[in-house]
Amino acid sequence: MQTFDFDLFVIGGGSGGVRAARMAAQRGARVALAECAELGGTCVNVGCIPKKLYSYAAGYAESFEESAGYGWKIGEPHFDWATLKSRRADEIHRLNGVYRGLLDGAGVTLIQGWAQLADPHSVQVGEKRHTAKHMLIATGGMPFVPDVAGREHVVVSDAMFDLDPFPKRLLVVGGGYIACEFASIFNGLGSEVIQVQRNAHLLNGFDDDVRQFLASEMRRAGIDIRLNSEVEMITRRPEGLCAMLGRGQRVDVDAILYATGRVPNTQGLGLEALGVKLDARGGVVVDAHYRSSVPSVFAVGDVSTRQQLTPVALAEAMVVVDALFGKGQRQLDYEFTPTAVFTHPNIGTCGYTEAQARDKFGDVTVFSSEFRALRHTLSGSKERTFMKLVVDKASDRVVGIHMVGADAGEIVQGFAVAMRAGATKAVFDSTIGIHPTAAEEFVTMRA
């Protein structure tokens, strides 16, 4: 019988890779994980975590302003970008250590360096070759920037956390999660933000009412959103960057962020040479159990281009670990995956948009509500909250929940449990609200 150095070799120390390595090792498997950068991947280092910290930072600007309505008198607030950057860096460094501690604690062998598959059961890292029964590719994704003239002058989301100097004027290109979140963050921190989106709406794939409502709230907050607009050329000038948009529009800014999607990180891993099938975007093609076209090679998370979300990568990793080291084979159900966009205000959503629900279920009933949150009756803010439920008429099941408003992600997370459990509108209606909250609106919608 062939013997291997390890039972599982994981390439990539981000959310999916670390989860798989740690849990497999805890179940007694001999596991190695190779990572060439800091542990934690995109989420910890240049994604979800620092983004959310910066989103909190931006939120203080609104809070300082609103506090006057509650009787507070404070001096002119001053934002120090250098302090935020260095405090974020310290926290991320701490988290890198936490990840290392988790792997060490579970007995995972951490190998620093670039790993390349040499054959279905071996990996080359530097001078050394390691063998394993199973390989897991969890190398995530990276930002994609289209081929625009002057592309060398733009930055991607990875660079936004350490920009130097702070961009007083920022152009954000794209209308997806990352573009909307950074537009909100930098607007809150004090930049003049212009956001350019190539089609007629932000946030493709979200409920149409949510897309429109969010755009109007972001505009109210001061972001200059230009829809049906594209960048044709970028040039560097002594006073900053100049972007030419269609129809002769010119924009002068200090920095340009391209947030135009992310592509799987599959280059240089030896996948093609091994015969691992890749899709048109370069993502690893996997079956329902995350097995690639080479039976010993698995892939989870953004590298296999399903839903590009940290919790999805974690869940996929657990499916692989269960199948290989314990509980047996099962299949992940992607229906009712909740998600949030940390714009100001936040979006929280779970299930089907109204249009998707009409396509899938036919007859649906829609309940929606728009209001000023209690907090803003005194704060003076004009911010509004939007909530929507989509119900399948035949079964009465709530199949879509959508919110734009403060803490939408926190609120929708709880409702996602009920939706996965198959809660009907009657169950929502029979649930007692928590008063006074915005969330209670979801159990009191009658029209």
Ligand code: NDP
């Ligand atoms: P998205 O796919 O969400 O959005 C990409 C945007 O770029 C779209 O508006 C798209 O326009 C536009 N675009 C694409 N190609 C071009 C082009 N050639 N020229 C101009 N515009 C273009 O990608 P993101 O980069 O924002 O984020 C990647 C993924 O990361 C997200 O989909 C999400 O899954 C994940 N993520 C999740 C977060 C969260 O959970 N809060 C936060 C950040 C990221 P169009 O609409 O016309 O296609």
